Amino acid sequence: MTTIKDVAKLADVSTATVSRVLNSNGYVNPTTKERVKQAIEQLNYLPNDVARSLFKGRSKMIALFVPDIMNPYFPELARAVEDVTNHHEYTFVLCNTDDDIEKELTYLNALQQKSVDGFIIVSSTISEEHINKINAPIVALDRILSSKLSSVTVNNREGARQAVQYLKSTGAKRIAHICGPDHAGNTKTRLQGYLDEVKNDKWFLSSYIVPGEYNFEIAKQSTIKLLTDHPEIDAIFAGNDLMGAGALSAAANLGINVPADLSIIGFDGIAIGETTTPALTTMAQPIYEIGSKAAEMLIQQITDNQSIIKSEEFKVVLKERQSTRARR
């Protein structure tokens, strides 16, 4: 069994120097460092786990659970989480859960067995009961899972309200809403924001609310039907950008001019909104900040081994592009 002394002897340095190299702690002359590393390699020295992880960097691991990897919002969020975790020398893995509680529990179990250090979870199905069984720090993202967990969210309801207010400020008189899937937490809050603004308007009809399932194609079909049944509609608030892109495609299909005859606003602020023609106006989440914040909070919990519960709420911001008329 090779020991730290053997390494020190071969490299002709003290064991303290070897330790400094292993722990990347304190100054070591680069040439000396190289000699120590070579000795370690030559002797195939395996330091203990902690030292090894410090030496190799990043054997520590964090997992992010997202409900739908195909919705570009989540890769954008993942990118931010990854940058922060890498910066802190954590390895970062991404798990797609389909908002399916069976899959979520399987991931939680499997990754706990692999000694994952912590979780960032976007979920509409995980409950307090499930969380109590998990023996690692968790930060809830996008939706609050339990009062016992730190969370990072956005002002969905207020943001939705602002989207509708904005459409009104551009002169819209009949505003429809394409909403997300029933099981997603923010479907409800965004719908509430829409209703806050329109429910007392004389023109409002419940048939102005159509399902889009956070899906391009479903939103497109719903919008075609909506605009065919209700040609009086002059603006649409889509519950996310993917559905906003679907609504744009529906309008193109029906030969309706956007924004001259129909304004469309989305929610999220994902890159896809810039790739449509016309580009999609949206209530943009600060996606990068949200992901970074969640990662920072989790790493702090892991490092401090404390459980101070923090809740951060970010604000969405209007991004005016070309799919809405100018304000009056």
Next chain:
Amino acid sequence: MTTIKDVAKLADVSTATVSRVLNSNGYVNPTTKERVKQAIEQLNYLPNDVARSLFKGRSKMIALFVPDIMNPYFPELARAVEDVTNHHEYTFVLCNTDDDIEKELTYLNALQQKSVDGFIIVSSTISEEHINKINAPIVALDRILSSKLSSVTVNNREGARQAVQYLKSTGAKRIAHICGPDHAGNTKTRLQGYLDEVKNDKWFLSSYIVPGEYNFEIAKQSTIKLLTDHPEIDAIFAGNDLMGAGALSAAANLGINVPADLSIIGFDGIAIGETTTPALTTMAQPIYEIGSKAAEMLIQQITDNQSIIKSEEFKVVLKERQSTRARR
């Protein structure tokens, strides 16, 4: 220490029945199964690792390395890999590498320490030398990393050639190419396919090849410059769909009518091509089949513990949408 006999006794069944439940192997009456599970829980019985992993399912793990999680091609690929790995009761994690060899090696080391069972790798930087150090099965995806590894690829060069042939069949006379980043393997093969078809044409100019970095915005800016410098161009072959969307946006910006005055074809067949206006014609990869195949091959290697090298090449298929003129 609780044993399997204690569980059998409490549940009032044979140890063989408990074993069948643990191993999900052979028929057990659902009521009996429930009773066994309750007994296991009540006694807090911990079967050995193998049995436990079979019981809980999926403590086994597979990792997919992709160079750019923000390019929707990779989430679509990940979706396919995940479906197959879940079907075989493996947990699936996704790692974003930025085609950065440092990150790739860090992931390989960290995940090996966590006992990941195998890797599916999309990389333009990992070499034979790195692979030799990895003590787990690897399947190379999209690009062949070593003759010692199984691989799943597509006919990039032939597909690119077909894209250009198709543009010619619609009457295009001056065809430009937006290419990917230098470091990506398929940038070169797709460019070669383009050159195969145009290099002997009298009209061909090397300035018809512009960089797009597999990025929407960069492709858009390159296309604006290209079409301003060369108004004679009547068709563009974009090396991937993201850049195709960028080219569409550039045309809209310049007031050029697609497809009447300019045909644009992409490559990959990702969903974003259906969200643009007009929808993007493309050489579609069978993304789902590619991902599934790679996952099947990897799981077979893990299960059989053999190293039979297989190479699968899939063919891309023309998907005609609205961004190209009709064939003559």
